[in-house]
Amino acid sequence: MNRTILSNQGVSTFTITNQFTVLLIESGIVDIRVNGEDIKLVSKESILLASGQSYVVQQMEETSQIIKLEFDPYELFHPKLSEEYVTPYLAGDKAIHILKRERTHRSIVQTIEQVDNHLQVDGPLKRMDATLQCAVIWRYWIQQDNQGMNNEKKLESLRNMLAYIHLQLEDKLSLAQIATAGDVSRSECCRLFTTFGNTSPLAYVQVKRMDRAAILLKDSTESVADIANRLSYSSVSHFVQTFKARHSITPLAYRKKYQTKRAE
CATH class of the missing domain: 1.10.10.60 (Homeodomain-like)
Structure with a gap:
């Protein structure tokens, strides 16, 4: 499980995700190109990306900040649970899910913020607490309709x-x-x-x-x-x-x- 802060110095580079990735706009307005399509996100909006997706931070205000969280879904569950709740969904064609500032998305954005908060706090249980919240994010992900991009x-x-x-x-x-x-x-x-x-x-x-x-x-x-x-x-x-x-x-x-x- 990794946490990274992206600032405006990251503009003009792009990345292929190698793990399940969450990009949370902590502040400001950010233009991101995901799999060749342009998306505008504002503070407290987020995007969930399956492994193997392309994104580039194209433009962001100087005061904007993006929190990037990466985790391997297999590390969240017992192997028997992974067979049922991870493997089948990694083989699907779902690429992204966008969390806008809507009431239906508010709770999952708050869960993402909780993961970030746990990872910043010193203590013997911080990774356990963060892992539990990541499992909630993964549960939300597998319940959503496919958003593939055929690329x-x-x-x-x-x-x-x-x-x-x-x-x-x-x-x-x-x-x-x-x-x-x-x-x-x-x-x-x-x-x-x-x-x-x-x-x-x-x-x-x-x-x-x-x-x-x-x-x-x-x-x-x-x-x-x-x-x-x-x-x-x-x-x-x-x-x-x-x-x-x-x-x-x-x-x-x-x-x-x-x-x-x-x-x-």
Whole structure:
């Protein structure tokens, strides 16, 4: 069971879920593209996503905040109960369920908030309490009508291309190599990234390289030039400009900022 906070720094990246995922808009207004379709959510609204779905946070106010909860339904029940209440529903075609600000959805949104509250409180029973509430969310999920999006084959190609990019992030990557990983043409590769992620394949590579660069700046002592070279940038100045466009700060200032935080 994982809890993550998404802020406006997450805008322009997209993800394929690998567990049952809950996105709760804690505050503000957020535009999300899910499986190629645009959805607008406001504070105290939520979306439930089955494993294997695509989402990208396209736009959110600076003060907006999204709570992401991920859990494996098999961990919620005894194996015999899982055979009856988990396995049959994982094989279905249901992809998403949207919880709007309606009376019928209010109680399940409150349950999601309870999970989040339990995970933030220190104590020996916090995971047990959170697990019990996750079971309530799963019970709600399996009772809802199917909301599939008939994109399974396209999402499988996209998953394979994203996995290839993540594995080869430090190498020079071409559009042809990425398309081959998804067993699609170059034009279809571009179409999938545009439809599901509102980006291009090579723009996505650049974003993920900048995210990797941020981790290296925080966690290693490599010089900026070495990190640029490691991530296949032949020009340090280009690397610095790209990093600043992504993180609104230069690499050296970014490193100094996090070194100061650690020292405190």
